[in-house]
Amino acid sequence: MEISHAHTANIAADIKTQAASLGFDACGYARAQAVDERARRCYRQWLDDGRHGCMAWASRHADVRDDPRRLLDGAHTIVMLAMNYRPPRLQAAGAPQFAWYAYGRDYHEVLRERMRQLATFIRESTGCECRCCVDTAPLRERYWAQQAGLGFIGRNNQLILPGRGSYFFLGAVLTTLELPPDTPCLLTCEGCGACVAACPAGALSGDGAVDARRCLSCLTIELREPLPSWAGQAMGNRVYGCDACQHCCPHNSLAAPTDLADFHPTEQFLRLDAEAIRQMTPGEFSLLFSHSAVKRVKLNGLQRNLAAIDEAKLTDNDHNI
Numbered sequence: 425m426e427i428s429h430a431h432t433a434n435i436a437a438d439i440k441t442q443a444a445s446l447g448f449d450a451c452g453y454a455r456a457q458a459v460d461e462r463a464r465r466c467y468r469q470w471l472d473d474g475r476h477g478c479m480a481w482a483s484r485h486a487d488v489r490d491d492p493r494r495l496l497d498g499a500h501t502i503v504m505l506a507m508n509y510r511p512p513r514l515q516a517a518g519a520p521q522f523a524w525y526a527y528g529r530d531y532h533e534v535l536r537e538r539m540r541q542l543a544t545f546i547r548e549s550t551g552c553e554c555r556c557c558v559d560t561a562p563l564r565e566r567y568w569a570q571q572a573g574l575g576f577i578g579r580n581n582q583l584i585l586p587g588r589g590s591y592f593f594l595g596a597v598l599t600t601l602e603l604p605p606d607t608p609c610l611l612t613c614e615g616c617g618a619c620v621a622a623c624p625a626g627a628l629s630g631d632g633a634v635d636a637r638r639c640l641s642c643l644t645i646e647l648r649e650p651l652p653s654w655a656g657q658a659m660g661n662r663v664y665g666c667d668a669c670q671h672c673c674p675h676n677s678l679a680a681p682t683d684l685a686d687f688h689p690t691e692q693f694l695r696l697d698a699e700a701i702r703q704m705t706p707g708e709f710s711l712l713f714s715h716s717a718v719k720r721v722k723l724n725g726l727q728r729n730l731a732a733i734d735e736a737k738l739t740d741n742d743h744n745i
């Protein structure tokens with residue numbers, strides 16, 4: 425479909441307005457093309473070093489990950505979207521801690537619903553095809569978010585939106601519509617290395633890559649086997665995921681809480697303590713987490729994590745006697 429330059433400029437602005445009205449906090453455009461050679465090489469090296477650990481999916485579909493045009497025939501643009509999830513209320517400090525992204529409703533559901541509405545808007549306004557991806561396709565979301573000008577990838581491997589921090593979910597709408605690409609964000613972490621120092625598991629080397637074999641977020645959520653023996657000590661009180669490399673980041677010091685009720689924690693979630701997790705039945709787990717990202721770890725995974733924390737505390741106590 426032929427679209428005039430004036431109409432393209434209008435539709436580019438309209439899509440961003442529509443994204444904002446759907447609750448997205450940032451929206452930018454990147455040209456759909458192969459990732460640059462440096463990014464491609466770094467990713468291959470990360471895989472070759474085995475740093476993807478238990479995330480076997482990371483090594484699949486490398487050709488698609490290198491070139492998002494393989495995800496949608498005729499794709500011209502990647503519309504990158506970010507949505508704030510910083511919870512307005514937090515768990516009590518003594519409770520087993522969940523990563524903030526998992527406090528509310530499963531982001532896959534929340535973002536997908538809204539991205540589909542955006543895709544419908546694009547289709548109806550232009551006749552162009554769209555494909556929505558929210559962790560559902562081999563797409564390098566952070567790389568494309570940087571290309572689309574949303575922010576930069578920090579040494580903690582998170583996308584950082586300047587002035588707004590990193591507590592954002594990312595989604596991508598690939599489209600055959602040609603939109604004017606935004607300017608990539610060229611900021612960097614400069615002299616800071618706070619996240620490398622704060623990581624309780626030594627998973628960050630400072631080059632922006634994470635060693636998933638040590639990262640507590642990967643181990644407590646993705647690993648289907650027993651945790652390594654050192655993990656309980658490193659976990660402290662983290663029962664699901666880890667935010668240490670985000671909480672310490674100076675860019676997050678002014679992160680505003682989300683207005684989106686979908687990402688607000690329920691009272692029931694905030695009341696969850698160690699004993700409740702220890703005694704939890706499959707039915708209770710399902711009631712509490714069936715629409716939460718936490719369902720990925722399953723009840724036995726959550727209780728495995730808690731057992732590792734308990735065991736590390738017992739060992740500590742023994743040493744203190």
Ligand code: SF4
Pocket residue numbers: 580622623624625626627628634638639640641642666667668669670
């Ligand atoms: S999530 Fe936790 S363990 Fe993983 S890199 Fe960040 S601080 Fe380290």
Ligand code: SF4
Pocket residue numbers: 578579580581612613616617618619620669672673674675
């Ligand atoms: S803590 Fe410092 S080094 Fe780490 S991501 Fe934030 S700014 Fe970058």
